Amino acid sequence: MDHRVYADNAATTKLSSRALDAMMPCLTDIYGNASSIYTEGADARKIADQARADVAQCLNVRNPNEIYFLSGGSEADNWAIKGAAELGLKKGKNHIISTKFEHHAVLHTLEYLEKHGYEVTLLEVHEDGLVRPEEFEAAIKENTGLATIMFANNEIGTIQPIKELAAIAKKHGVIFHTDAVQAVGTVPVDIEDLGVDMLSMSAHKFHGPKGIGGLYVRKGIRLPNLVHGGAQERGMRAGTENTAGMAGMAEALKESCEVMQQRNAKLEKLRDKLIDSLLTINRARINGDRKHRLPGNVNMCFEGIEGESMLLCLDLKGISASSGSACTSGSLDPSHVLLAIGLPHEIAHSSVRLTFSTETTEEDIDYIISVLPPIVEKLREMSPLWERIIADEDKK
């Protein structure tokens, strides 16, 4: 079995060759410290400045100084949320609004803040995995200082009405942050148009290198320092610049934006073909709204099976998939995202996530369609849970 299909692009993506080419000089000849004033330093500085300008341009950010380079999405979420929470407190605002299905980088940060006296409201995301703007507005109180709502969910791929939500926040004087790690490089993200105050991104989710990401912070929002030390990142996050990472991230983002329209048209077709085909399996269901959804995301439940067993069987057939968030595998709790959209525990346990990228071909999708249904059948034959489901069905 030499056909391998990597279908876990929500976990991470392959570094593009263009990004690697952009990084190579920084890992070899251009090794100077961007803060040094001699030639080697100036060369490194040029690369860092260009990367910041390119990222800003791709996201329609007018002032490149509003882009801060960090180690990735988790760090961006932590800084945005803890920093803005601290800002709020100075104005007597200790209430934060978020949703039940955020990434753990957001949810665990909020749990930490709760322990330190903040009040947190987590909005429902309903069966379709979408926040209702009117429910967001109703949750805003006198003491609300910050809202953090993800752009696109990493498990079920649903896309929130961020522009509408940001406008509501603005109307009420609430700082609005969005974790756009699954959106940047994947779907169009125009920060000026969205009107958000802060936005998190991560290079390895759009074919850039791991260990580099960014936070957009609107001018005028004066977050407290993230790392004290040198003057890098305008004094907010000290540490010698990761110029290779910055160059790789910028190049990967430029490339993603160039190919986006064509790639997404292809991915939507492949995604819909796969969903339609797998939905013909008895007691299969799609998780999350079909329309407001990332082009490369398929997340389905097959009642009566264990998602983890499915992953092992798929891997033996050369397919890499996920049964929820990569961060939680290893724990026995079903995904908090699937529970948030109202799935009972045993159905949530039967979920499989397949996420595709620019590398995915129609042959890959056809291969999955040929391999996955027989696995469901085989696992159900061995499943006492499935036996019970069928027995209950017969009684009706």
Ligand SMILES: *Cc1c(COP(=O)(O)O)cnc(C)c1O
């Ligand atoms: C992957 C991911 C993160 C974490 O990003 P890292 O760069 O791996 O720290 C945060 N939020 C979402 C939605 C993600 O998909």
